[in-house]
Amino acid sequence: MTQQAENTKTPKLSALKRYRRMQRQVRVLFRKTKEKTATLAAKMSSKPEAESWDGADGEETVMTSGTSQAEGHANGKANGQKDFYEKFSPILNQVKKVREAGVYLYCRPIESGQDTEVTIHGQKMVMVGSNNYLGLTSDPRVKEAAIKAIERFGSGCTGSPFLNGTLELHEELEARLAKFMKKPMALLFSTGMQANLGTLSAIVGRGDVAFSDRINHASIVDGLRLSFGKTVKFHHNDMEDLERLLKRHQNADGRLIVVDGVYSMEGDLAPLPDIVKLAKSYHAKVMVDDAHAAGVFGAHGRGTPEHFGVEDDVDILMYTFSKSFASIGGVVAGPVEVIEYLRHASREWIFSASMPPASVAGVLAALDIVEKEDWRRERLWTITKRMQQEYKRMGFNIGASQSPIISIFVWEDFKAYKMAKRLMEEGVFVNPVVSPAAPPGKALLRTSYTATHTDEQMDFVLDKFKKVGKELGVI
Numbered sequence: 001m002t003q004q005a006e007n008t009k010t011p012k013l014s015a016l017k018r019y020r021r022m023q024r025q026v027r028v029l030f031r032k033t034k035e036k037t038a039t040l041a042a043k044m045s046s047k048p049e050a051e052s053w054d055g056a057d058g059e060e061t062v063m064t065s066g067t068s069q070a071e072g073h074a075n076g077k078a079n080g081q082k083d084f085y086e087k088f089s090p091i092l093n094q095v096k097k098v099r100e101a102g103v104y105l106y107c108r109p110i111e112s113g114q115d116t117e118v119t120i121h122g123q124k125m126v127m128v129g130s131n132n133y134l135g136l137t138s139d140p141r142v143k144e145a146a147i148k149a150i151e152r153f154g155s156g157c158t159g160s161p162f163l164n165g166t167l168e169l170h171e172e173l174e175a176r177l178a179k180f181m182k183k184p185m186a187l188l189f190s191t192g193m194q195a196n197l198g199t200l201s202a203i204v205g206r207g208d209v210a211f212s213d214r215i216n217h218a219s220i221v222d223g224l225r226l227s228f229g230k231t232v233k234f235h236h237n238d239m240e241d242l243e244r245l246l247k248r249h250q251n252a253d254g255r256l257i258v259v260d261g262v263y264s265m266e267g268d269l270a271p272l273p274d275i276v277k278l279a280k281s282y283h284a285k286v287m288v289d290d291a292h293a294a295g296v297f298g299a300h301g302r303g304t305p306e307h308f309g310v311e312d313d314v315d316i317l318m319y320t321f322s323k324s325f326a327s328i329g330g331v332v333a334g335p336v337e338v339i340e341y342l343r344h345a346s347r348e349w350i351f352s353a354s355m356p357p358a359s360v361a362g363v364l365a366a367l368d369i370v371e372k373e374d375w376r377r378e379r380l381w382t383i384t385k386r387m388q389q390e391y392k393r394m395g396f397n398i399g400a401s402q403s404p405i406i407s408i409f410v411w412e413d414f415k416a417y418k419m420a421k422r423l424m425e426e427g428v429f430v431n432p433v434v435s436p437a438a439p440p441g442k443a444l445l446r447t448s449y450t451a452t453h454t455d456e457q458m459d460f461v462l463d464k465f466k467k468v469g470k471e472l473g474v475i
C-alpha cells in the first residue's frame with residue numbers, strides 16, 4: 001500500500017501517529033536493505049558458503065565459513081563491512097617494518113635517572129635527546145622538595161582543582177608563576193598538553209577565528225579542534241600570509257593568534273615583534289606556548305616575550321613543567337578575566353585531577369633556581385652556540401635552529417632511524433624524527449642540550465656524530 005493510499009484510508013490519524021507509522025516503515029525498509037546487503041556480501045565473498053548467526057545484540061551478522069564466531073566478534077567484521085581495526089594497518093605495517101629492520105628506537109626503557117648520562121640495557125650513553133634544559137631533574141633541592149611534599153601532603157590530590165584537588169601548594173605556585181611571568185593571574189594544569197587543550201577549547205568560541213602557525217605543537221592543534229571557533233593556519237613564520245588571513249577575517253567576532261615561542265622540532269623562534277604588531281593592527285589577541293623557552297630565553301628566563309621585549313603585548317603565556325622545570329604539569333598566565341573564565345569553563349581543568357603535590361613542590365624549587373642561578377642559562381647558551389658551530393663546520397645541515405634544540409637534517413626516514421641507532425651503539429642518545437612529525441623528506445635527528453653537560457661529553461658527542469655521519473654519507 002502506498003503512503004498516499006494509507007493516508008487517505010485513515011484521514012483522522014493524528015500527525016503524531018502518522019509520523020510514528022512512517023518511522024516504523026522506514027525501520028522495516030532499513031532492515032530489509034541490510035539483509036539484502038548481507039546476503040550479497042556473503043555471495044561475493046571468496047568462500048562460497050556463508051553462514052549467518054544472531055549476534056548478542058540481536059543484529060544479524062554474516063561470517064564467511066572458516067571464521068569462528070569468536071573471531072567474527074573479535075575482528076568486528078559484519079555485513080561485509082570493513083574490520084574495525086583495518087584502518088590501523090598502514091601505521092602498524094610501518095612499525096613492523098622498522099622493527100624488522102632492527103632500528104625501532106621509540107620507548108627505549110632507561111634504567112637510570114634523566115640526566116646528562118643515562119643507562120639503557122646496561123650501556124651508558126650521553127643524553128642529547130631530552131628537554132632537561134637546565135639540568136634540574138637530578139638537582140638535590142628539587143628532589144628534596146618533592147619528597148617533603150609527599151611526606152606532608154601524600155602522593156596525590158584525588159580530585160579536580162575545582163573540587164577537592166587544590167592545595168595551598170597549588171595556590172602558592174600559581175601566585176609565584178603569575179609574578180614570574182608578569183601576568184595578573186596564572187592557572188595550573190596537570191600537563192602542558194592539558195593546558196593548551198583546556199585553554200584553547202574554552203576561549204575560542206563560536207564566531208571567533210584562531211590564526212595558528214602551520215607547525216604549531218599538537219596540543220595547540222587539538223585544543224583548537226576542540227573549540228567551537230574556526231581555525232585558519234598560516235605558513236610557518238610567514239607574516240605576509242598571517243596578514244592576508246587577518247584581513248580576510250576582519251569581521252570575525254574575535255581573533256586570536258597562537259604560536260609556539262620556540263618550535264620544538266627545528267628549534268627556530270616565532271617572530272613575536274612582527275606578530276604583536278599585526279595583532280595590534282587587526283585587533284587580535286596573542287597567545288604564546290613557551291614550553292621550550294621558559295627558563296631558557298630572556299635575561300631572567302621568562303621566555304620568548306622577554307627575549308624579544310614584547311612581554312606586555314603577549315596576552316596569554318603558557319609554559320610546561322616537563323622541560324626546564326624538571327617535572328610535569330603546565331601553566332597558563334594572562335588577564336584576570338581569562339583565568340577566572342577558565343576556572344569555570346575549561347573542561348580539562350574542571351574534569352581532571354590536579355597536579356600531584358610532589359610535582360608542584362618540585363616546580364616551586366625549580367622556579368627558585370631559575371630565578372637565582374643565571375649561570376645555568378649562560379652555560380646552556382655557551383654549549384648551544386658551540387654545538388651549532390661545530391655541527392655546521394663538520395658539514396651537517398642544522399636548518400634554522402636558534403635555540404638549544406639543534407636538529408640535524410638527514411632527509412630520509414630510514415637514514416634517520418639508522419643514524420640514531422648507530423649513535424646509540426656508539427653511546428649517544430638522540431631522537432629520530434620522521435614523517436609525519438617532520439614534513440615528508442625532511443627527516444632529522446633532534447638533539448637538545450643541558451646546562452650541566454660537560455665539555456668532555458660534548459666532545460664525545462661531536463666525535464661520534466662525525467664518525468657516524470661519515471659512515472652513512474650524511475657529511
Ligand SMILES: Cc1ncc(COP(=O)(O)O)c(C=O)c1O
Pocket residue numbers: 191192193194196217219260264289291292320321322328329330
Ligand atoms: C611546544 C609544546 N607545547 C606543549 C607541550 C606539551 O607539554 P607536556 O609534555 O607537559 O604535556 C609540548 C611537549 O612536548 C611542547 O613541545
